[in-house]
Amino acid sequence: MAPTPSSKSILSTPSSKSHHSRTPSSKRLNFTKETPGAASAPPPEHPVEVIGRIRNHSETKTKPNAVIPSSLQINTDGKSLRVKTEIGYRNFSLDGVSSSEEDDLDGFYKKFVEARINGVKSGNKCTIMMYGPTGSGKSHTMFGCAKQQGIVYKSLRDILGEEEEENGERLRVGTFVQVSVLEIYNEEIYDLLSSGISGGGFTLGWPKSTSASKVRLEVMGKKAKNATFISGNEAGKILKEVQKVEKRRIVKSTLCNERSSRSHCLIIVDVPTVGGQLMLVDMAGSENIEQAGQIGLEAKMQTAKINQGNTALKRVVESIANGDSHVPFRDSKLTMLLQDSFEDDKSKILMILCASPDMKELHKTIATLEYGAKAKCIVRGPHTPIKDKGAEDSSSAVILGSRIAALDQFIFKLQSENKLKEKERNEAKKELKKKEEEVSILRAKLALVEEKGKEPSEEEINSKVNERTQMLKRELESKIQECEKMANEVVEMERRKMEERMFQQQQEVEMLRARLEEVESELRLSRGCGSESSETEGGNFMKRFLEVSSDDSDMVKSMDLDRSIDLETSVVTYGTNTNNFCEGRQSVTPNKAFLTTVYEEDEYENDDEDKEVIEEKKMIVTPEIESKDQSSSREMRIQNIFTLCGNYRELPQLDINENEPKLGENELQKSKGTTEISIDLKENHNTLDDVEVYVKWEALKENPGQFITTLKVSKDSTLADLRKLIEIHLGGDQNAFTFLVLGDPLGAPVPKEKESATSTMKLPICNNQLRGRLACLRPVKPIILRLSHMPFSSLENKMVATTPDSNFTKKGDSCFSPMIDQQLSLTPFGNVRRY
Ligand SMILES: Nc1ncnc2c1ncn2[C@@H]1O[C@H](COP(=O)(O)OP(=O)(O)OP(=O)(O)O)[C@@H](O)[C@H]1O
Structure with a gap:
């Protein structure tokens, strides 16, 4: 067996060379500086959890019985991955590895996602981002397919709770949530829930009708300003809306993917009642321009723009991992919106690295794994960059305002529900009163019937006889008078x-x-x-x-x-x-x-x-x-x-x-x-x-x-x-x-x-x-x-x-x-x- 290549040789890709020059691997791995008394300090916390998700071989469908060589091998510990190359292999240690062959979407969700969602329901913040080259299965894992639902729908169901219905009535009301869906395309943020016509929609190279109907948003602090959200506690309605939104994403056929997502999609789920937040990020493919096969200046510029988010995210991760004093969150809209996810102490990031076992995708796979490895090394501690006070205040104000609005809406919803219940109760009271009246009438009738059924008493008989006698007497007297x-x-x-x-x-x-x-x-x-x-x-x-x-x-x-x-x-x-x-x-x-x-x-x-x-x-x-x-x-x-x-x-x-x-x-x-x-x-x-x-x-x-x-x-x-x-x-x-x-x-x-x-x-x-x-x-x-x-x-x-x-x-x-x-x-x- 060929000797395992050093990580250095594997990661010496052109794209990462500059980072390597700035942040040597040894530093990256040990970016948490040891301080006096560190031995007694608690182990450093890794805010980013990295999971490898290996999709099926693309030729499996066309050649079901053929032995298709795979570049990836999951180690026995289940947390490390071996990448085979022509010259040897390289191991990557992750927080978990899963292949589509072993774990379908349900299995993957239960193994690596469900616990995080439970944390959100308890008030934690979690960002789940899909990272990987185009066609590696990011959207598939995020949204699912016809057979199985992806992480978006499963997590929403978990947060909202399964509905129970009996005779057309809902028995259990789920957790109230507030959902907004954003799309970052060509370094612009679009509100996918808004159907208004955007004045500043970027239509270059994409269907005009699609971009023209979207609302462009500005970023205020770390949030998109005036983003539309849908709220409620009914899973069915929320999921239906998200499904509609999913179809509005900008996709385009590329060499790597027939329906390639050309934008980053962010689904932000707030749980205002507990302060929890879930941010689901389906990133566009991380391929470079040549790999994407885009020809022409315009297309190359588009691809460059799309990759701007990916590149900025890489730098942010490396900066955090290196302990730089400045983390370039503002290099892209994506990193601007993800800043809280990295900086909030309560926030956790689950980075799912999607990879293809195809030998042709080997370089992209290695680059993705190196990226994930860096992200995994991020720890929170003294090296956490000093936060920008003004930006923090602004962000907190936005969050608080959003929370207040959500709570207001929740209160309003509860009040309207309460009114509805009150109305139903009044109607039920009226109905009850009517029924009681009917019952009393029926009781009176029953009493009459029972009374009639009784034998007449002697006094009644006597009184009737007397009455009859008096009547006959009167008649007789009148007749006597007539006769006289x-x-x-x-x-x-x-x-x-x-x-x-x-x-x-x-x-x-x-x-x-x-x-x-x-x-x-x-x-x-x-x-x-x-x-x-x-x-x-x-x-x-x-x-x-x-x-x-x-x-x-x-x-x-x-x-x-x-x-x-x-x-x-x-x-x-x-x-x-x-x-x-x-x-x-x-x-x-x-x-x-x-x-x-x-x-x-x-x-x-x-x-x-x-x-x-x-x-x-x-x-x-x-x-x-x-x-x-x-x-x-x-x-x-x-x-x-x-x-x-x-x-x-x-x-x-x-x-x-x-x-x-x-x-x-x-x-x-x-x-x-x-x-x-x-x-x-x-x-x-x-x-x-x-x-x-x-x-x-x-x-x-x-x-x-x-x-x-x-x-x-x-x-x-x-x-x-x-x-x-x-x-x-x-x-x-x-x-x-x-x-x-x-x-x-x-x-x-x-x-x-x-x-x-x-x-x-x-x-x-x-x-x-x-x-x-x-x-x-x-x-x-x-x-x-x-x-x-x-x-x-x-x-x-x-x-x-x-x-x-x-x-x-x-x-x-x-x-x-x-x-x-x-x-x-x-x-x-x-x-x-x-x-
Ligand atoms: N685990 C999987 N099992 C079966 N098919 C898969 C799997 N992952 C991806 N595919 C299929 O591969 C194709 C490309 O996948 P997908 O669109 O998810 O890639 P992607 O990473 O989102 O690409 P892009 O970045 O271009 O959007 C789709 O047709 C999808 O159905």
């Missing part, structure tokens, strides 16, 4: 009608009286006014009729006048019971007329079956009889009237023609409960020894002269015999009576002891029949008659409901008043009723 009112109205109406009827009846009675007077006068005329008895009879008749007319007793009377002149017959039936009132009127054959009188006994019995017919008589007068003896016919009619008045009420029925139906018979049969008693004259004539006795009570004021029965006795019989039969008929002697000698004007009773000596034949003849006698009985005790007190209203109702027969009476021939005729035309019965 209606009843009063009905009574009043009935009373009025009754009065009208009474008035009508009084008029009818007057008419009837006048008619009777006419009849009486006719009778007197017909008898030639000669018979005194007739006079007496007529007088009696008038007397009785007037009594009846003026009588206010409760006796009910009925009367039908024979109207034989008109050969019409009217049938009048009176009943004391309104419900049982039987009425009928019909046209009859001209040669027949009859009178029917019916007394019904009990007005209080409403049942038809209980009605008792006391008397019914039919009288038929034939035209033949009337033609033989007109006067006899008239007398008969008058007798009928007498009969109605009391003494001669009972007239025998003269049924001449048996084959013809008896007039009014149908109506009588229809009348329930009436008993028809017919007297057949032919039969009487056949029995010569018998006398037919009509028995009746004497007609008194309180007694209408009720008919009792008809008895057949021998003509030789006496009143004593007749009494026995009558008493048998009456069923005992409770209605004890005496016979009246009716022919006697005084109407004297026959003493009982004389009854056996008095012949039945001495009784008055009844209805002009030779063998008919009338036995008029005077009751010893007064007969209690159950007579009707029927109201007129019922009778009136009956009359209205009846079908009239207009042929029954002839107009103008009626003996009654027109009003009565009208009534008779409406009803089959004429009636006179007195109370």
Whole structure:
């Protein structure tokens, strides 16, 4: 193996010759002068840590299986590197060495970068700079590739912190950072975060559009003045902005690199909350003009300008390492901005030397490693150059101002976040209040439902019953009042009608009286006014009729006048019971007329079956009889009237023609409960020894002269015999009576002891029949008659409901008043009723 070349021979490159002349290697390595008591002093601090990063061989992709010779070999200690040359090898001791083959970007970051980033989060300052020739992998390591992210993004993530999201909400907020991105191109500083048009943009040789859109910045102290920064604590947003900025860097194809970074890029990350700062510097390639292949004066000038930063940095490093009293920080914009990184006691520099194992790159690789070795030798101590007081103050003011601005922004951000949270909290409170109201409403409803579901208590039932009872009571009272009112109205109406009827009846009675007077006068005329008895009879008749007319007793009377002149017959039936009132009127054959009188006994019995017919008589007068003896016919009619008045009420029925139906018979049969008693004259004539006795009570004021029965006795019989039969008929002697000698004007009773000596034949003849006698009985005790007190209203109702027969009476021939005729035309019965 060839002997290891001395470092001197390896580092004797043209570019470094001048430095070697000024700062011998021995001095460089031992630039920290030993001072008395140095043995007891702490070991010197190396502010610059140098890491070698060896990229993959460029021909690996094209020749994957080929054995490609490499100029670099990492020693076993992992911190030193052997460079192979044609004449031998040279070792370089570094703080660490890593190859891309062994450590990808993640591995490299974790091994050499992560600890520094943690220091920044704790408030330290760190500058990570990529140094190496073009195409050695500086940008690749700094920004990464599609597969892996580089140091910029990984460190930002570490500082900001990984975001945790759940259901679209961020759970953890990262560290607040302030990021500014600068580009130093052609010794000008551009603000890559500003999109404004730069008035002083240098466009020579580069696309105008690119440089024209950038803002050029001036340096104030050690900082770029008015640099734009992005701030926040959300890693996603910050990284996205940095990615955009990365693409705005000026790149150009060179012989060494298709997309060669022609500028230095500085990404400055401030962590104002702790005072930490991270400065990431991706330097342009360190190749010289010839190596870059630039042709022409302009291109050579550009390359020279680009290298100005690299050259100035080399000198700064050498000056610091040599302990020179003056460090030329102001030789370039890059060194001006990196001054704090070298001078601040809290600041550390991580210099990553990028190198290619390609044999063609050997010289550049050695130059890079020598540069790194020098930087590694820098220590802080007494040799630290005296700082420029004014510049330091200015720099501190800028830093403080920046920090204050960052803190203000941070406070503002916290305040806005706080406001947002406050707003959310208020909204949540409102929502909570609304929900509570809904809950209370629902609870009330639930309570109601539960209450309804419960069984009603006894008190509730009682109260409801009472309430219902009161309501029904009120309804009942109101209905009673209504009924009373209606009843009063009905009574009043009935009373009025009754009065009208009474008035009508009084008029009818007057008419009837006048008619009777006419009849009486006719009778007197017909008898030639000669018979005194007739006079007496007529007088009696008038007397009785007037009594009846003026009588206010409760006796009910009925009367039908024979109207034989008109050969019409009217049938009048009176009943004391309104419900049982039987009425009928019909046209009859001209040669027949009859009178029917019916007394019904009990007005209080409403049942038809209980009605008792006391008397019914039919009288038929034939035209033949009337033609033989007109006067006899008239007398008969008058007798009928007498009969109605009391003494001669009972007239025998003269049924001449048996084959013809008896007039009014149908109506009588229809009348329930009436008993028809017919007297057949032919039969009487056949029995010569018998006398037919009509028995009746004497007609008194309180007694209408009720008919009792008809008895057949021998003509030789006496009143004593007749009494026995009558008493048998009456069923005992409770209605004890005496016979009246009716022919006697005084109407004297026959003493009982004389009854056996008095012949039945001495009784008055009844209805002009030779063998008919009338036995008029005077009751010893007064007969209690159950007579009707029927109201007129019922009778009136009956009359209205009846079908009239207009042929029954002839107009103008009626003996009654027109009003009565009208009534008779409406009803089959004429009636006179007195109370
Ligand atoms: N470790 C690596 N692994 C794979 N490819 C790499 C690696 N390093 C660099 N490359 C590739 O080499 C090319 C040049 O690399 P890069 O641009 O990073 O070089 P550079 O040093 O930044 O050059 P310049 O100074 O000109 O910008 C790129 O295409 C890059 O992808």
